[in-house]
Amino acid sequence: xxxxxxxxxxxxxxxxxxxxxxxxxxxxxxxxxxxxxxxxxxxxxxxxxxxxxxxxxxxxxxxxxxxxxxxxxxxxxxxxxxxxxxxxxxxxxxxxxxxxxxxxxxxxxxxxxxxxxxxxxxxxxxxxxxxxxxxxxxxxxxxxxxxx
Amino acid sequence: xxxxxxxxxxxxxxxxxxxxxxxxxxxxxxxxxxxxxxxxxxxxxxxxxxxxxxxxxxxxxxxxxxxxxxxxxxxxxxxxxxxxxxxxxxxxxxxxxxxxxxxxxxxxxxxxxxxxxxxxxxxxxxxxxxxxxxxxxxxxxxxxxxxxxxxxxxxxxxxxxxxxxx
Numbered sequence: 464x465x466x467x468x469x470x471x472x473x474x475x476x477x478x479x480x481x482x483x484x485x486x487x488x489x490x491x492x493x494x495x496x497x498x499x500x501x502x503x504x505x506x507x508x509x510x511x512x513x514x515x516x517x518x519x520x521x522x523x524x525x526x527x528x529x530x531x532x533x534x535x536x537x538x539x540x541x542x543x544x545x546x547x548x549x550x551x552x553x554x555x556x557x558x559x560x561x562x563x564x565x566x567x568x569x570x571x572x573x574x575x576x577x578x579x580x581x582x583x584x585x586x587x588x589x590x591x592x593x594x595x596x597x598x599x600x601x602x603x604x605x606x607x608x609x610x611x
Numbered sequence: 612x613x614x615x616x617x618x619x620x621x622x623x624x625x626x627x628x629x630x631x632x633x634x635x636x637x638x639x640x641x642x643x644x645x646x647x648x649x650x651x652x653x654x655x656x657x658x659x660x661x662x663x664x665x666x667x668x669x670x671x672x673x674x675x676x677x678x679x680x681x682x683x684x685x686x687x688x689x690x691x692x693x694x695x696x697x698x699x700x701x702x703x704x705x706x707x708x709x710x711x712x713x714x715x716x717x718x719x720x721x722x723x724x725x726x727x728x729x730x731x732x733x734x735x736x737x738x739x740x741x742x743x744x745x746x747x748x749x750x751x752x753x754x755x756x757x758x759x760x761x762x763x764x765x766x767x768x769x770x771x772x773x774x775x776x777x
Contacts, residue, residue, distance in 0.1 A: 477636050480636050484636070546633065549636070555635060556635075556636040557634070557636070558634040558636070559632060559634075560632035562632060572632065586632055586634070588634055600684070604674055605674060608667055608670050609667070
């Protein structure tokens, strides 16, 4: 019988959400799209040439190089990671970028006065990720209501 | 060398090292509110003689349509996500400005409803260290909390409070 409010512990869903966001960021970079789902500013020919010379994979793709920053294409670099896991007592999941290994991630994220490098917002929560997260949380709540 | 041919060189500085790039996923506040709303709704429906099935149906509809109870869960989730990214964006701008020799920053209010804390700082000029001591925009010091949309801009470029699209 439904008598009281639901006991809602969404720690698992929050951690799942964090993984959705991380995956979405990596997919975005792999597809050369920013967190607003717009195409990245293309690289200049000289940059592509330089990246090719240094043997970087996919030299034509912006933000894909050593893989330390974004960790795309199953490369050795981790890219964004789950810094803090949500628990029952602390319903907070934190995602961070590898700021020690790839501090330049910040330069790509934010506009610089000189305009170089061009802003490519790769870190954040896209609407696609948000929709997926809300869908997952709704599914969990639906299961909780059904179980009553 | 023409600008088109330059390579995107990234100069990493100390300021960047101290910056943080974090997205917070937090819905705790909304969950508590949702739980209270649920208790009230269920209590009211129970008193008026509603069956379990009827209550379940109302809850499901609210969940599907983002109604009074579960709608806040979605709003709160979005607010906290945007907040963390906004804070990050502010630090990035300051870092870029300080690299270019900017020493003082003016508080730029933004948003359709400006809280008293931010309003009192509108147009005030201070150095980065001073702002950091008393609280930078979107750091959570103000009553607007996670809804703060203010920023620090270069002196002389401040405008009337920026309106945000509804």
